[in-house]
Amino acid sequence: MTELLKANDISRAAELLRAGELVAFPTETVYGLGGDATNDRAVAAIFAAKERPKFNPLIVHLPDAEAARRIVSFDARADALAKKFWPGPLTLVLPRHADCSVSLLAGAGLDSLAVRVPAHPVARELLRAVGRPIAAPSANRSGRLSPTAAAHVMMELDGRIAAVLDAGPCAVGLESTVLDLTGAATMLRPGAITEEQLSAIIGPLAASGGAIRSPGMLAQHYAPALPLRLNATSARPGEALLGFGPAKDATLNLSPRSDLVEAASHLFAHLRALDLPQYSGIAVMPIPDTGIGAAINDRLRRGAAGR
Numbered sequence: 296m297t298e299l300l301k302a303n304d305i306s307r308a309a310e311l312l313r314a315g316e317l318v319a320f321p322t323e324t325v326y327g328l329g330g331d332a333t334n335d336r337a338v339a340a341i342f343a344a345k346e347r348p349k350f351n352p353l354i355v356h357l358p359d360a361e362a363a364r365r366i367v368s369f370d371a372r373a374d375a376l377a378k379k380f381w382p383g384p385l386t387l388v389l390p391r392h393a394d395c396s397v398s399l400l401a402g403a404g405l406d407s408l409a410v411r412v413p414a415h416p417v418a419r420e421l422l423r424a425v426g427r428p429i430a431a432p433s434a435n436r437s438g439r440l441s442p443t444a445a446a447h448v449m450m451e452l453d454g455r456i457a458a459v460l461d462a463g464p465c466a467v468g469l470e471s472t473v474l475d476l477t478g479a480a481t482m483l484r485p486g487a488i489t490e491e492q493l494s495a496i497i498g499p500l501a502a503s504g505g506a507i508r509s510p511g512m513l514a515q516h517y518a519p520a521l522p523l524r525l526n527a528t529s530a531r532p533g534e535a536l537l538g539f540g541p542a543k544d545a546t547l548n549l550s551p552r553s554d555l556v557e558a559a560s561h562l563f564a565h566l567r568a569l570d571l572p573q574y575s576g577i578a579v580m581p582i583p584d585t586g587i588g589a590a591i592n593d594r595l596r597r598g599a600a601g602r
């Protein structure tokens with residue numbers, strides 16, 4: 296039985312995490328599946344609950360940059376980015392300190408670690424209350440859509456985890472931007488913090504692509520059960536139509552007023568709502584590739600890949 300906790304029950308959630316149990320909690324991006332990152336058994340339980348391949352490392356969540364500095368080494372670029380964008384939807388991949396307390400399994404045995412300071416007030420209060428680094432991948436089963444509401448977490452993980460802390464829907468709706476700073480700055484996953492925003496602080500990024508440096512870049516990911524058809528102008532018979540902008544025959548619309556930030560916040564919830572056996576597939580209208588639109592299109596392409 297998975298306990299559904301109210302947002303004011305942070306002390307219960309913290310107690311469970313300190314005891315090595317798994318608790319899903321809200322962040323501004325998506326719900327995370329939290330476990331004590333310093334506890335090998337808790338970290339192993341995260342991989343088991345998600346059925347996640349063990350080579351795919353987890354993001355470690357901290358209440359502030361000071362706590363992050365205790366486990367990884369910051370250079371001048373990391374300092375500047377943390378100052379500008381934390382707390383917020385940016386994950387930095389940095390070298391682990393030799394005496395880093397985080398389980399090697401959390402980092403999939405790599406000598407780098409992904410760290411992030413979330414902006415959601417409930418997440419920050421929880422992280423402060425636990426007082427330990429918390430490993431938290433998105434709280435979905437591996438390969439599926441990330442959850443942006445507590446009910447989605449229950450659909451994915453009910454009975455597999457101790458509790459879900461419910462604080463309503465997530466504001467951003469897409470996972471954090473992941474930036475690798477172990478060498479030339481490289482975007483591993485686009486998100487709400489855009490390449491333009493990052494390069495304004497640290498200069499141009501290295502071209503991504505080529506070798507897969509982050510297992511999260513594997514093509515098929517974020518997938519509904521139904522096939523996705525992208526850049527559709529209308530639905531074919533049997534398909535649901537996911538609209539963007541004015542579209543009178545859309546089954547659901549990401550943003551009738553063509554607002555990309557609003558569209559991002561609805562993406563996973565709308566895909567989940569349309570992922571029904573009554574449809575043969577989901578046709579998605581074109582989304583401009585500017586700003587957070589690049590991250591939306593990244594998730595849609597991955598969701599559509601390999602079918």
Ligand code: TXA
Nearest residue numbers: 324326327352353407408409432433470471509510511
């Ligand atoms: O918004 C988010 O980032 C959410 C919330 C819960 O914070 N978390 C999340 O975690 O999306 P997850 O595990 O679903 O995605 C983590 C991504 C994966 O693509 C993983 O491969 C990459 O970060 N990653 C983690 N550690 C890494 C490392 N040391 N080197 C390269 N990539 C890493």
Ligand code: MG
Nearest residue numbers: 432433441470
């Ligand atoms: Mg994920």
